[in-house]
Every structure is written in structure tokens, then in C-alpha cells.
Amino acid sequence: MKKILITGGAGFIGSNFIHYIFEKEKDIFIINLDKLTYAGNLENLKGIEQNYSGKYKFIHGDIYNKELVEYIFAEYNSDAVINFAAESHVDRSILDSNIFIETNVLGSATLLNVAKKFWKEEDWEKKRFLQISTDEVYGTLPENDKSIKFTEETPLKPHSPYSASKASADCIVQSFYDTYEFPTLITRCSNNYGPYQFPEKLIPLIINNALNDKKLPVYGDGKNIRDWLYVEDHCNAIWAVLQKGKIGEVYNIGGNNEIQNIEIVKRILDYLGEPHSLITYVKDRLGHDRRYAIDATKIKNELGWKPKFTFEEKIKDTIDWYLKNPKWINNVISGEYQRYYEKMYKNI
Ligand code: NAD
Ligand code: TYD
DSSP, rough: OOHHHHHHHSSHHHHHHHHHHHOOSSEEEEEEEEOOOTTOOOGGEEEEEEEHTSSEEEEOOTOOHHEEEHHHHHHHHOOOEEEEEOOOHHHHHHHHHHHHHIIIIIIIHHHHHHHHHHGGGGGGOEEEEEEEEGGGGGGGOOOSSTOOOOOTOOOOOOOOOHHHHHHHHHHHHHHHHHHHHOOOEEEEOOOOESOOOOOOHHHHHHHHHHHTTTEEEETTOOOOOOEEEHHHHHHHHHHHHHHHHOOOOEEEEOOOOOEHHHHHHHHHHHHHTTGGGEEEEEEOOOOOOOOOOOOOOOHHHHHHHOOOOOOOHHHHHHHHHHHHHHHHHHHHHSSSHHHHHHHHHTTT
């Protein structure tokens, strides 16, 4: 049985990955290490403990806690690590970047060092350390030349404290391959959307506000471009990289689906039958990257991955998911999120 240590498995992408992998693979054991920050929610994993008892272990803790991570490696001797755990929101990193450095940089380095210490060198051929990264490490692209996209060769030029912390972690992970030939892999995906996404991010924030007739904060002129991918397509790509990726390599993941923010907001309003008058342009995000776009040629050609879903289809399913899960939203927006929202959007 394959044993995988997943970190951040109670967050948006990590929890989708755990659902995805249990549905797909019979012979698998998952250890999920999660600190349960404001973004971690065990509700996202409803049914997992019951349906997969004997194949799943949840551990509440921090990837930056060396003793705990060492205990987990000694106890479980996993075949692979998939490091999803992170502070993931750009706006929060602008408000305060400290925890981003702790978790994203030092936490990732802790995991990596412990993996190197506990995995015997003769076993490295079969082991994998997969760092889940982001296209934001590449910085920003010109908006008028659509022929230019991020490739794996694009130099790292992160702008936000969030993307800088992710780029730092990528460099450390890559250095372990370059220096020791430690079996690392890095994936860099574009913006995800789908069920269980915390409503600080654009799509669930707009859905939730529109449903409550609240103003919809659109930064700057609303024409910033993101390249959206449905979360299950991301999960599928991660699994392909873990199974077939060449160690020491980076794989970009994206669905060739560039959309301006304002277009997304309008599509959500139209689907919900809510008025465009809710749209409220607000002061731009500091250092706001203008355009992201992924060239996913490498993962397509080398690993045969391509997205299964279209944005047109899955944005509707995503909105429907939020409509069907008001209890989930109400739970996550109470408490910490309320305070964050009031601080962040006090001027609208
Ligand atoms: P998220 O914020 O929804 O979830 C993060 C999870 O990590 C939470 O469960 C949280 O409790 C946990 N966590 C945070 N700090 C921790 C720590 N120190 N130790 C253990 N657990 C900790 O994030 P997400 O959107 O699911 O993103 C997951 C990963 O994918 C991140 O590494 C992010 O950089 C990357 N990524 C995200 C996107 C996106 O669009 N959301 C796109 C590309 C890459
Ligand atoms: P976000 O979901 O925070 O993802 P990222 O910054 O990692 O790309 O934001 C997506 C885009 O939406 C980004 O250009 C910022 C913009 N945005 C708004 O216009 N208003 C908002 O309230 C939020 C959260 C984001």
C-alpha cells in the first residue's frame, strides 16, 4: 500500500485532493498534517474518516514543528510528501507577511530537511517530495501580447510577499535536487476554483456577497487577468506528476483559460440573476500583478495531462455548490473571516 503524507489537507485544494485520491486509488494510505488555521476546515473532509477508516490518519499540527514532523516520518515512513500547506492569500500577505515566511518558507524547509534525514538514500529512487507551488512565482505578464505565457524556464520574479515566500520555498526545494539529487518535484498551477474554496478568494467572495446583496469589491479597473483551472483538473495533474514526473523537474499546470476579473464577476451575477449595480470598484491591490497565463505544453507532452473540464461548465457547478451549502459558508464566514473582511473592505 502506498503511503502519502499530505500537508494542508483540510484546505481548499488539499481537501479536494484527498476526496479525489480516495475515489481513484484503492491501495493508498493518507496521513493529513494540518494546522487548522482559519483556512483549514475539517468539514471539507466530511465522510473521509468513516468511509476510509484504516486508510486515513489526521494529525493536527504545524509543518514548522520539527519534532512533530520527525515523529510522523518515524511512525509512518511515507513513500511521498505532497506539500499543500501554506498561507495562501495575497491580500493577507500584504497586511502582514510574517506567518507567510514561517509557514511557506521555514515550514517547507523543515519538511524537506526531515524527509531527507528519515528517507534512506538507497530508497530515494522510489520516494517523492512534491512541492505544490503557484504561477505567481513568475511575477506578471504584459496584457497585450497573448503569445507570451509563463513556461518552466521563465525566471522567478515574485511581487507579493505571498508569491515571494512561495518562490523562496521553490528555490530551497530545487536546491535539494541540485545539491543532493533528493527526489523533488515542483508543480506551478494557475488560479483554482471549485468547492470548499475559502471566501476570501475572488470567486467564492463574489458568490457569497452577491447572495447576500452585499457590494462586490473589484480592485482597480477590474481588467487584471487570471488563468482559471477547475480544482479537480489540478488534482489530476498533481497525481500525474507524482506518478510519472521526472525528479528534479518543475511542471506548470494551467487550462489556457485567461479571463478578466470583471468578466468573472459579471458571469456570476448573471447566473445568479443578481444586478450588476452590486459591482463596486475599489482601490487597487498594492503591487497587483496584471496578468497570469500558463504554458502547459510540458505536462501535456511529457505526462499526457490535459484539463477535462471547461470553465463554462464548472463555474456553474461551483456556484451551485455554494448555493447548496449555505451551512458550510455560514460556518466559515463567522468569527475570524468577519474581522478580516471588515478590516480589508472597510471603505466600501
Ligand atoms: P488554503 O489556504 O485553502 O489551505 C491551506 C491549508 O494549509 C489549510 O488547511 C491550513 O490549515 C493549512 N496550513 C496552513 N499553515 C499550516 C502549517 N504551518 N502547517 C500545517 N498546515 C498548515 O490554500 P489552497 O488554496 O488550498 O492552496 C493549497 C496550496 O496550493 C498552497 O501551497 C498554494 O500556494 C497552492 N496554490 C493555490 C492556488 C489557488 O488558486 N488556491 C493556485 C496554485 C497553487
Ligand atoms: P485572488 O482570488 O485573491 O487570487 P490571486 O490574487 O492569488 O490571483 O484574486 C484573483 C483576482 O481578483 C486578483 O486579480 C485580485 C482580484 N480581486 C478583486 O478584484 N477583488 C477581491 O475582493 C479579491 C479577493 C480579488
